[in-house]
Amino acid sequence: MPHLTLPTHRLHYRIDGDQKGKPWLTLCNSLGTDLQMWDAQIADLSGDFRILRYDRRGHGGSEAPLPPYDMADLGGDVIALLDALAIDRTHFCGLSIGGLTGQWLALHAPTRLDRIVLCATAARIGTADSWAARIGDVRASGLRPLVPATADRWFSPEFRAAQPQAAEAVLDSFARTSVDGYAGCCAALAQADFRGALDRIGHPLLAISGDDDPVCPPADLRALARGVRQGRHLSLPGRHIVTIEAAPPFTAALRAFLTASRAD
Numbered sequence: 001m002p003h004l005t006l007p008t009h010r011l012h013y014r015i016d017g018d019q020k021g022k023p024w025l026t027l028c029n030s031l032g033t034d035l036q037m038w039d040a041q042i043a044d045l046s047g048d049f050r051i052l053r054y055d056r057r058g059h060g061g062s063e064a065p066l067p068p069y070d071m072a073d074l075g076g077d078v079i080a081l082l083d084a085l086a087i088d089r090t091h092f093c094g095l096s097i098g099g100l101t102g103q104w105l106a107l108h109a110p111t112r113l114d115r116i117v118l119c120a121t122a123a124r125i126g127t128a129d130s131w132a133a134r135i136g137d138v139r140a141s142g143l144r145p146l147v148p149a150t151a152d153r154w155f156s157p158e159f160r161a162a163q164p165q166a167a168e169a170v171l172d173s174f175a176r177t178s179v180d181g182y183a184g185c186c187a188a189l190a191q192a193d194f195r196g197a198l199d200r201i202g203h204p205l206l207a208i209s210g211d212d213d214p215v216c217p218p219a220d221l222r223a224l225a226r227g228v229r230q231g232r233h234l235s236l237p238g239r240h241i242v243t244i245e246a247a248p249p250f251t252a253a254l255r256a257f258l259t260a261s262r263a264d
């Protein structure tokens with residue numbers, strides 16, 4: 001289990017498809033998940049890309065420094081990983097808070113990113129009050145009581161009936177997330193708002209929604225695609241964790257968008 005040791009915490013990361021000469025692709029998970037949420041994509045993409053995945057601070061195998069965090073902290077962790085691994089430039093794909101991390105990087109470290117795929121995210125997710133309430137809930141009772149409502153936001157009943165193990169694996173990682181890590185990231189979400197800055201993002205960008213995502217509905221992803229300079233939008237069947245619920249079409253769309261860059 002490779003880790004990067006930073007002054008305040010250690011970050012767990014993993015590289016797949018480590019073939020020299022292939023372009024890098026960095027995958028950035030959502031709130032309350034770990035890097036295994038991308039397992040369905042790895043087998044299909046590791047022949048074409050060197051794939052960097054990592055656990056956000058306080059998630060999975062990464063330590064939780066003292067909360068609260070902000071988007072500069074979360075984006076800074078990605079830059080620290082890229083620097084440590086001598087990755088000058090990478091494609092980037094992030095879901096939800098991972099998509100906000102991608103927007104922060106596009107604005108603050110634009111030369112480090114190539115093509116960007118933002119899934120189930122928005123330029124602004126929730127409100128300061130809704131994140132304060134979420135922090136209050138997890139501080140009071142931990143994450144486990146939030147599992148049923150989270151399951152309902154993340155996956156359709158049809159998917160959970162058809163692939164219960166896939167849904168349970170992700171929800172288990174949610175229940176295991178540290179309270180400090182989760183609450184710290186909720187604080188970052190409470191502040192993150194890129195609505196006034198999207199027109200400064202010039203990278204080719206694909207925004208992918210889940211048709212029935214109650215957290216970041218298709219209109220949010222359409223607005224992202226319209227707000228940046230070179231955006232397009234695609235919607236796939238599923239709720240918030242569309243990368244898992246619609247894994248085959250999602251992976252196909254990701255590959256098509258990223259490999260198109262080679263012909264540009």
Ligand SMILES: O=C(O)CCC(=O)CC(=O)O
Binds near residue numbers: 095096215240
């Ligand atoms: O999923 C994220 O990264 C942030 C939005 C969120 O918390 C989704 C949910 O409501 O569980």
